[in-house]
Amino acid sequence: xxxxxxxxxxxxxxxxxxxxxxxxxxxxxxxxxxxxxxxxxxxxxxxxxxxxxxxxxxxxxxxxxxxxxxxxxxxxxxxxxxxxxxxxxxxxxxxxxxxxxxxxxxxxxxxxxxxxxxxxxxxxxxxxxxxxxxxxxxxxxxxxxxxxxxxxxxxxxxxxxxxxxxxxxxxxxxxxxxxxxxxxxxxxxxxxxxxxxxxxxxxxxxxxxxxxxxxxxxxxxxxxxxxxxxxxxxxxxxxxxxxxxxxxxxxxxxxxxxxxxxxxxxxxxxxxxxxxxxxxxxxxxxxxxxxxxxxxxxxxxxxxxxxxxxxxxxxxxxxxxxxxxxxxxxxxxxxxxxxxxxxxxxxxxxxxxxxxxxxxxxxxxxxxxxxxxxxxxxxxxxxxxxxxxxxxxxxxxxxxxxxxxxxxxxxxxxxxxxxxxxxxxxxxxxxxxxxxxxxxxxxxxxxxxxxxxxxxxxxxxxxxxxxxxxxxxxxxxxxxxxxxxxxxxxxxxxxxxxxxxxxxxxxxxxxxxxxxxxxxxxxxxx
Numbered sequence: 323x324x325x326x327x328x329x330x331x332x333x334x335x336x337x338x339x340x341x342x343x344x345x346x347x348x349x350x351x352x353x354x355x356x357x358x359x360x361x362x363x364x365x366x367x368x369x370x371x372x373x374x375x376x377x378x379x380x381x382x383x384x385x386x387x388x389x390x391x392x393x394x395x396x397x398x399x400x401x402x403x404x405x406x407x408x409x410x411x412x413x414x415x416x417x418x419x420x421x422x423x424x425x426x427x428x429x430x431x432x433x434x435x436x437x438x439x440x441x442x443x444x445x446x447x448x449x450x451x452x453x454x455x456x457x458x459x460x461x462x463x464x465x466x467x468x469x470x471x472x473x474x475x476x477x478x479x480x481x482x483x484x485x486x487x488x489x490x491x492x493x494x495x496x497x498x499x500x501x502x503x504x505x506x507x508x509x510x511x512x513x514x515x516x517x518x519x520x521x522x523x524x525x526x527x528x529x530x531x532x533x534x535x536x537x538x539x540x541x542x543x544x545x546x547x548x549x550x551x552x553x554x555x556x557x558x559x560x561x562x563x564x565x566x567x568x569x570x571x572x573x574x575x576x577x578x579x580x581x582x583x584x585x586x587x588x589x590x591x592x593x594x595x596x597x598x599x600x601x602x603x604x605x606x607x608x609x610x611x612x613x614x615x616x617x618x619x620x621x622x623x624x625x626x627x628x629x630x631x632x633x634x635x636x637x638x639x640x641x642x643x644x645x646x647x648x649x650x651x652x653x654x655x656x657x658x659x660x661x662x663x664x665x666x667x668x669x670x671x672x673x674x675x676x677x678x679x680x681x682x683x684x685x686x687x688x689x690x691x692x693x694x695x696x697x698x699x700x701x702x703x704x705x706x707x708x709x710x711x712x713x714x715x716x717x718x719x720x721x722x723x724x725x726x727x728x729x730x731x732x733x734x735x736x737x738x739x740x741x742x743x744x745x746x747x748x749x750x751x752x753x754x755x756x757x758x759x760x761x762x763x764x765x766x767x768x769x770x771x772x773x774x775x776x777x778x779x780x781x782x783x784x785x786x787x788x789x790x791x792x793x794x795x796x797x798x799x800x801x802x803x804x805x806x807x808x809x810x811x812x813x814x815x816x817x818x819x820x821x822x823x824x825x826x827x828x829x830x831x832x833x834x835x836x837x838x839x840x841x842x843x844x845x846x847x848x
Contacts, residue, residue, distance in 0.1 A: 675812065
């Protein structure tokens with residue numbers, strides 16, 4: 323009795339602790355596994371939850387590595403594991419069973435909700451309260467950009483959870499049997515209303531690309547240094563259920579400049595004299611880069627992109643787009659080439675291999691698809707060497723003599739850069755510049771733009787500064803045409819970073835394609 327009275331409190335404490343360990347499931351099938359979400363070295367895992375319809379958690383990492391094109395998936399510890407550490411029945415190429423989160427860089431985070439982890443993990447449609455789950459969060463990723471499926475895998479965390487009885491709601495996207503969501507797509511912390519006003523006598527095209535210049539520095543407290551957390555919606559702000567639209571940042575992807583050039587793809591016409599609102603949404607500042615709603619031109623490698631074209635979504639924004647990524651000496655898909663030596667090395671380099679005196683003397687590089695009235699062709703032209711003569715624009719098929727071709731283009735020749743056209747029967751109206759000079763110089767880098775107004779005239783610009791109409795004294799009814807480059811001289815070098823085709827906005831009374839006017843509201847919090 324004296325012994326029990328002296329040490330009985332210790333025996334009671336031990337009994338209580340053992341009872342709690344049994345209640346927590348330490349001696350069940352998940353014995354030895356800590357509760358919650360225990361991350362691997364270099365990762366963190368917070369806010370784990372096991373709901374009636376899946377598992378949610380927030381992961382981040384500070385390993386110093388950039389995980390490109392990252393996918394997340396959850397597996398049960400009851401699944402058979404292969405020698406590589408992955409589930410035996412898991413297909414590493416079946417991305418429908420993974421959640422795509424884009425890039426996960428140092429100090430970046432991603433919140434996910436994952437459904438249908440495995441038949442063993444979720445036995446019913448409505449998981450009962452207290453039902454246990456033990457398993458792992460895995461991440462598949464790429465070491466190079468642009469992969470369609472992960473090439474490497476790493477375990478992020480160990481899970482030991484019990485169902486809470488609550489369900490995850492909102493922002494879900496279903497792919498195959500897996501339902502996933504990320505918080506960075508459905509939530510914004512603030513937004514700006516951008517009003518687009520069409521002051522012309524005709525409506526905008528039903529689908530067109532609106533150019534917007536944004537003073538990023540004035541929103542520096544909201545915009546990331548690499549512009550990764552800006553998305554655009556219509557109908558309403560993102561926080562109010564707005565419809566996301568694709569956007570492409572041509573230049574100025576930072577939060578210190580005053581002129582970020584952005585193109586937003588709109589799919590509803592703006593009536594003559596009417597207006598519409600585009601919402602610029604600021605997502606949480608730790609939002610990871612994506613390759614979806616807002617993309618970046620390929621030359622913006624510093625800051626906005628880790629590798630060439632990694633976040634370039636130009637093909638989703640414009641009618642036609644190519645940034646010539648990769649490394650090849652073959653003609654890219656969608657193009658034809660004649661008398662050119664081609665190098666595709668994260669950009670396009672053409673060298674004319676035909677001589678001026680050859681019967682088939684033209685060097686030509688053009689799209690196989692053709693475009694006509696109501697479209698514009700733009701190219702970011704890096705440089706030209708030994709020009710005289712080079713043409714950039716709408717071109718005919720290869721020609722065998724000086725006057726057997728036709729096209730509408732900006733020409734560099736005779737020391738000038740000027741608007742020009744050629745017709746199979748009528749010849750060239752503006753030889754060596756005439757009175758239609760854009761600039762009295764050649765070999766100029768920048769964005770060349772040609773808008774086809776009608777069958778007889780176009781409007782042409784370089785770097786959005788000079789603007790000239792094509793001469794109208796030659797009949798020219800041959801549209802549509804391919805777009806690209808041509809050169810007459812052996813040894814000419816021509817280089818391009820990207821090319822695109824877009825729909826032109828309405829015309830002024832003078833016939834100049836003009837974007838709807840842009841005005842900005844004050845920042846509004848979501």
